[in-house]
Amino acid sequence: MVSHNLSSYLSLTILTHVLLALAPLVSSDMLWQDCVSDWNYTANSTYQSNLKLLSTTLPKKATTSPSQLFATDTAGAILIADPALILIVGPKPGELAQPGAHPEKIPDTIYALALCRGDTNTSACAACIANAFRDAQQVCAYVMDVTVYYDPCNLRFSNQNFLTSIDNTKQLIKGNGENVTSPAAAFDAAVGVLLSAVVDYAVLNSSVRFGTGVEDFDTNIPSIYAMAQCTPDLSPDDQLEVLWRACLDQIVKVQTKFFGGKQGGRIVGLRCNYRFELYPLFSGSPLLHLSAPAPEYLFTYLIGHSPGGSGIKSSTLLSIALGIVSSALIASLVVICVWNKRKPRVLLLPDLSNTDSMQSVNLPLLDLSTLKVATENFSERNKIGEGGFGAVYKGKLPDGEQIAVKRLSQGSRQGIGELKNELLLVAKLHHKNLVRLVGVCLEEHERLVVYEYMPNRSLDTLLFDAEKSKDLDWGTRFRIISGIARGLQYVHEDSQSKIIHRDLKASNVLLDLDLNPKISDFGLARLFEQDQTKDVTNRVVGTFGYMAPEYAMRGQYSVKSDVFSFAILIIEIITGRRNCGFYNSDQSIDLLAIIWEHWANGRILETVDPFLSSFSEDQVRTCVHIGLLCVQQNPIDRPTMSAVNVILSTDASSSLQIPSKPAFCIQDISNESETQQEVSTAMQTRSRAHIETI
Known part of the structure; x- marks a missing residue:
């Protein structure tokens, strides 16, 4: 603690009374202040000079840094712990104090954090932080550790290093005293759903960690509005998720304790805050719009974010459910809750296809x-x-x-x-x-x-089975190729969202009772903006043998990487063999290389599945031609799926360009040392192996 003599103390006391008399100078929208009086500084001290410096640099940093509307900063000497020694870095760049210095020898260091609301513009943010520094020195005169909260911004400065902590305990908890006119239990649960969704969006889908939302409710209360925000400086993979989970738990615990049945309420902390009201409380349109969910499952929105987790504790869910069931609204629903007649329940999830105007995605819930x-x-x-x-x-x-x-x-x-x-x-x-x-x-x-349910399961279970593949005549195989092409065109070009599947393969094509194909398993799929052409990932996922070369080697994926996978499917459907089938056999030649060799030598019909008793030679040549165009080395040279569908439906193969040697051949068999006889022998060997599996 910094000590002072009696005269200094009296001077501080007199000055404090003078400042209190000038209270109107303090911003009228201050919500809360916390003055930790354990540490004080004196007028014209180094600490005050450092504080003056921060009051200039922090507002600017908060409005110009990559994480706009948020900033942390320090002024004065900073303690740095090293495994071998302790150094103190002076306030000037490159200035070092003597080794072995102790933290208590640097009382003039200041650590500061400022956070502005996500819908605040940069000029208003800078002004709020500047005013916060001014007000803090008036309401907490000569106090080293001060926290002040406003509606547009929060500020804390301290001689203690709090910046590495995710502590959110310095909190303002404030509720709206008016009670709701609707059933309180149902209203509280609806608020919980909205707050959880808004916090989810703030943490996972916003660079400034800010979310807003509106939820439809009933005739008495048409809409509930909410917003939430966390500081953006924590890693989404670890600390931020811990803080977010703490926020969600707090929503359930504190909401019913302080805001039960109330029309509004807020919790403002240094790191995380949220608020709900019955009126719009943020600028602009809401980022989320939730339709009114059925009351008996209002809290099933939350999905666990840790292995085995379930979001909200079962005991909490039970207490909420009991409260809802006790209301007349639930009683009326129970009477009509019959499977064939009840109103479908829905799970509300954020729609990621439009980040400017978020809408809810409704999913039917099953017991x-x-x-x-x-x-x-x-x-x-x-x-x-x-x-x-x-x-x-x-x-x-x-x-x-x-x-x-x-x-x-x-x-x-x-x-x-x-x-x-x-x-x-x-x-x-x-x-x-x-x-x-x-x-x-x-x-x-x-x-x-x-x-x-798809009664004929996945394409690979029929296509690569020596006995079952006999049920796939050429007409069926051509229909499967065309159906896959139409499905891909829809997700690439015709649907509201532009989606890249990234794992198109025979096992992800399911067959219905009539052997019509349906693409499945979008767990690895990615959403593109309508004008986006490609993206890059450092985590390549999918199935080797179907991956385009630019994706497998450089992580680049686009609609054209799906087109490459589609081509592999065409070749597998025609030949009845897996593209990666040679990887575990004695053959060193991959299927794509064999197809190219036979195509180049005009003997492509020799590659057709030997179990096909009859087939259309023209359709086979057209399909192989399309397949070879779809595996070109340069993605730009591959056709779109709409172009593929035009060819398949109109037999416009005569106008197709001549394909170049395909990408990703495991072995170069077009050189002079590899003879056509060796290729034919490889095909015959594979055919015999296929037959021997019967």
């Missing part, structure tokens, strides 16, 4: 008990597939509809991300060549996605 009955409690005999995400089960709903239930493994963190991605994308896609989403279930730590 866990219903799905347990439908799948005979997920019995092994109903299991129809399994992958890294978990298992898939066949089932039947009470109305007789057959379904496929994807059950996410409890410990799959990667699966959670893919699940959310798939829900956001598939919910907006509706095409006869895409698998239809029936609903979702998020109960008792379960994460279940329900699709329409």
Whole structure:
């Protein structure tokens, strides 16, 4: 503690009374202040000079830094801990004090943090922070550690280094004293849904970590408005998620304690804050718009963000549910809650296709008990597939509809991300060549996605099976190729959102009762802006053998990388062989190289699946021609899916350009040392191996 003599203390006391008399000079919109009187400084001291310096630099930094509307800064000497020694870095660049200095020898260092509301412009932000410095020195005269909150901004400065902490305990909790006219339990739950969605958006979808939203409610209260914000300086992968989870837990605990049945309320902390009211409380249009959810499942919006997590604790959900059930609104719903007649429940998720005007994506919710009955409690005999995400089960709903239930493994963190991605994308896609989403279930730590059931399962289970492939005559195979092409054109060009699948392969093409193809599994898909042509990732995901070269080697993906995968599918459908089939065999020549060699020598019909008793030679040549164009080295040279569909539907192959040697041949077999006989021998060997699997 900094000590002062009696005269200094009396001077401070007199000055404080003078400042209190001048209280109107303080900004009238100050919401709260916290003056930690354990440490004080004197007039004209080094600390005051450092504070004056910060009052100039921090407002500018907050409005010009990459994370605009937020800034941290220091003034004075800074302690740096090193494994070998302790150094103190002086206030001038490059200035070092003697080794071995102690933290208490640097009492004039100041650490500061300022955060402006996400809908505040830069000039208003700078003015608010500057006023905050002025006001703080008036209401907390000569105090070293001060926190002040306003509606447009927050500020803290201190001689203690609080910048590395995610502590959010310096809080203003303020509720609107008016009670709502609607059932309080249902209103409180609706507020919880909105606040959770807004906080989710602020943390995950905004560079300034700011979110706003409006939710429809009832005739008495047409709309509920909310906003939330966190400081943007924490890593989204670790500290920020911890802080965000603490915010969400606090929403449930504090909301009912302080804001239960109230028309509005706010919690303002240094790191995280949120507010809700019955009137617009932010500038501009809301980033989220949620339709009114059915009361009995208002809190099922939250998806767990840690392995095995479930978002809100079961005890909290139970207490909320009991409160809602006790209301007359729920009582009336229970009476009509019959499977075939009840109003469909929906899960509300943010629509990522429009970041300027966020809308909710509605997903039908299914009860866990219903799905347990439908799948005979997920019995092994109903299991129809399994992958890294978990298992898939066949089932039947009470109305007789057959379904496929994807059950996410409890410990799959990667699966959670893919699940959310798939829900956001598939919910907006509706095409006869895409698998239809029936609903979702998020109960008792379960994460279940329900699709329409495809009785003939995936294309690979038929195509690469020596016995079952006989059911795929040429007409069926050509129809499958055309259907996949139409589905891809829809997601690339015709749907409201432009989507890159990134994992198109035979096992992700499902077949219905009539062997019509439907593209599935959008867990790895990515959303593009309508004018966006490509993107780059440092985490290449997908399946080797189907990956375009620019994606596999450089992480670049676009609609043309999907086109490359489509070409591999064409070749596999024609030949009945996997593109990667030679990787585990004695042959060193890949399928794409064989197709090119036969095409170049006019013997492409020799590559057709030997189990096909008859086929259209013209259609085979057209399909191979399209396939070779779709695997060109340069993505620009590959056709779009709309162009492919024109060729498939009009037989316009005569106007196609001549393809160059395809990219990604495992072995160069076009050189003189590789003879046509060796290629034919490789094909015959593969055919015999195919037959011997019967």
